[in-house]
Amino acid sequence: MQEDSGDPDVRRVREAAAAADWNVVREVLEARPESDDRTELLWAVGDTAGVERWIDGVLEAEPEAALPRLVAGIRHISWGWEARTGARAKDVSRKQFEVFHARLRTAEQRLYEAAEREPQWTSPWYGLQTTGRGLEVGQAVARRRFEAAVRRDPQHLPAHQQQLQQVCEKWGGSHEEMHAFARSSAFGAPAGTQLGQLVAIAHLEHWLSLGSGPDAAYMRRPEVTASLREAAEHSFWHPDFARSGGWVQVLNTFAMAFSLAGDRDGARECFRATEGRVTEFPWYYLDASDPAAAYRRLRSSSGR
CATH class of the missing domain: 1.25.40 (Serine Threonine Protein Phosphatase 5, Tetratricopeptide repeat)
Structure with a gap:
């Protein structure tokens, strides 16, 4: 790994x-x-x-x-x-x-x-x-x-990631503004870009802002899973997606989001594509001291 x-x-x-x-x-x-x-x-x-x-x-x-x-x-x-x-x-x-x-x-x-x-x-x-x-x-x-x-x-x-943080609730924005920015950026770009990751990040930021219990319930909403799959189809599942730049982080982010959403098929496909390559973000949201351990834990639960 x-x-x-x-x-x-x-x-x-x-x-x-x-x-x-x-x-x-x-x-x-x-x-x-x-x-x-x-x-x-x-x-x-x-x-x-x-x-x-x-x-x-x-x-x-x-x-x-x-x-x-x-x-x-x-x-x-x-x-x-x-x-x-x-x-x-x-x-x-x-x-x-x-x-x-x-x-x-x-x-x-x-x-x-x-x-x-x-x-x-x-x-x-x-x-x-x-x-x-x-x-x-x-x-x-x-x-x-x-x-x-x-x-x-x-x-x-990365510039889009920074602006997404800027409009997060914790930095003076709101969940509504954050999700709107993520979707407009992802779907305003041509199919096959890495900007689909923004949709997954927005859901993880929303999840992170909630307490224990409501956080899991939020990620398990059917509309969250549908949103993640729609973004994945427009991004890394599209044939024009190129494995360059930050592509590994994109796959890691979707792997975590699909896992928390209970979409084992989506998570398993992402974990397979990462080939054991772990990025610190977003796994430090689950384990700041050992992000790779969080990756391994959810990869195992996906059946990968």
């Missing part, structure tokens, strides 16, 4: 980042064009402890380069959330919030610098969607950042 979607470049770039080897980090990132979505690789670097200690030296050595600024921005996002932690806002201290916001403001500066140097890149605007939610820039500004991302790449899945 493999985590990180089984992409060997993820491990390679993470190891290079931990070793402060900018040459290898740059080589891996530059080999994955923006059009092929290098978000997972960027987060592999950004989530690596210590990057903040050496990336400033690269910025000084390459003052006109966009890529190190993009990397610095993504690292400061992750580093900011490390300071905030995943606790509820009421349980986060004022000092934690101060550090969180300071790091996000640095991230914004670096991401804007990257966007100025490479106006056609999507990744800086995707990063600014994330910082915007943490800095609470408001729905109007958040929407403009999302629109800036999708002008550059209309089917950029």
Whole structure:
């Protein structure tokens, strides 16, 4: 069983980042064009402890380069959330919030610098969607950042995922707005894209917001199963679906959603297609300490 979607470049770039080897980090990132979505690789670097200690030296050595600024921005996002932690806002201290916001403001500066140097890149605007939610820039500004991302790449899945979070109830939106955004994005795109995942994510977010008992009842509604199957037919079950970019996460998400909905046939097909490749999202919703264990548990219950 493999985590990180089984992409060997993820491990390679993470190891290079931990070793402060900018040459290898740059080589891996530059080999994955923006059009092929290098978000997972960027987060592999950004989530690596210590990057903040050496990336400033690269910025000084390459003052006109966009890529190190993009990397610095993504690292400061992750580093900011490390300071905030995943606790509820009421349980986060004022000092934690101060550090969180300071790091996000640095991230914004670096991401804007990257966007100025490479106006056609999507990744800086995707990063600014994330910082915007943490800095609470408001729905109007958040929407403009999302629109800036999708002008550059209309089917950029991570940008759509960020906007879906933005309109979730927990971030000031509503279930109705979230589901409407998911469906309009998924079915407004050509058949065979990865955007069908948004429908599954919206159902999982709705499930997550409910207490024990009502959550299971929600996922078992016949209309939820029908919605998931409709989205799957328009997305990864369509013959035009390409196994590129974040396709493994798409299948993992539907595997979890079908499992919780009690659709064993749908879940089994998704688990078969993942071939044992586990992505942290969405399984950490079930087991934050061991997402792969949650994957294994539901895969077994599906009969796979």
